[in-house]
Amino acid sequence: MPRTPWIVGVSGASGTPYAAAVLRALLDAGESVDLVVSRASRLTLLDETGISFRDAHWQADLREWLSRGADGKPDTFAVDIDAVRYWSAGDLAAGPSSGSYPTKGMLIVPASTASVAGVALGLSKDLLQRAASVTLKEDRKLVVAVRETPLNGQTLRHLVTLDDAGATVVPASPAFYAGATHIQDLVDFVAGRVLDAAGVPHRLYRRWQGELGGGAHRDG
Secondary structure, three states: OOOOOEEEEEOOOOOHHHHHHHHHHHHHOOOOEEEEEOHHHHHHHHHHHOOOOOHHHHHHHHHHHHHOOOOOOOOOOOOOOOOEEEEEOOOOOOHHHOOOOOOOEEEEEEEOHHHHHHHHHOOOOOHHHHHHHHHHHOOOEEEEEEOOOOOOHHHHHHHHHHHHOOOEEOOOOOOOOOOOOOHHHHHHHHHHHHHHHHOOOOOOOOOOOOOOOOOOOOOO
16 A cells, blocks of 8 residues: 655654654554654754754664653663654655645644744745645645743734644643643643544543543542
8 A cells, every 4th residue: 555654743842752752652553654853853852852863863863762751761662663754854855845745644743833933824944844834735634733831922823824724733731630640641641632633543641531530649
């Protein structure tokens, strides 16, 4: 069967553990992934994990990144990245830059206010923005996991523009009803909601069942 991937764009906002959780879950679900890591996100990844993401060594760097837990502990997860194809953010001739390149849609996680603005305004300054614009014009699913606070009026207007264009805006806001006991649980909740918006099945968090107290943790 022809390969039809999800594009995952990682922008420069804080929240690289969210991107790692989404990537792991997509691969666990048997999905193919086209990965775009912006230049700004490499600085964030280095700051949050100590990992330098390099074009020439992207497989080794990606494995190291995805194997870490949200707490930074190495070798927390076993990962298989055979289904990942990597595109440099500066490669505007890459597959995802064209509407004739088949994809299921795109997830921007985390989404910085700069990337939100670029996509809303149609700037296409790099491959991440161009791929998102293509996703919208081809009427494919675009999920934008915005991670910024507070949000000013300009960014809110950009988010409304994306919503009007057909994108789904998912604030990176973890919930606590699922019974989180670890930072990974909070990260997985946000990643799960991103995948819910994309229609990708997963088991990242306990879903609400209509019964109060299910997420409570009591001593004794």
